[in-house]
Amino acid sequence: MEPEEQARKLLKAKGLRVTGTRLALVSALMRAPEPASLETAHKLCGHFGGDQATVYRNLQALTAAGVLRAVKGVGRREMFELAAHRHGHAHLACTKCGRVECMEMNDLPARPARPAGWSISDVSVTVWGLCPACR
Ligand SMILES: [Zn+2]
């Protein structure tokens, strides 16, 4: 199935309105090998995505709807990936250029032991370092 067709199915399954920007964003992130920043997502969408403010609003809406997951990058910058992408993985972030890459981490607990009174909605682990280009 083509990413555009998969993206359309995913948006409909979540009960979301299918727009050109959303189709462009979700299919671009399906093709992306690593989490994308706002700037990267805007670039990946090309002219289908609209302006950067439109891309930003849609990234937020798709994250709130559970289609995308926000990954914290350097300086609390948010990067985005598909929520369905892979479970049980961590992120490697380069402290110099800000690149973020996915990393297998199979023993990541989905439901870690927690203090009384807390409920857990998500688990995220970021490992910091220098990417091959910055070392
Ligand atoms: Zn780097």
Ligand SMILES: [Zn+2]
């Ligand atoms: Zn990831």
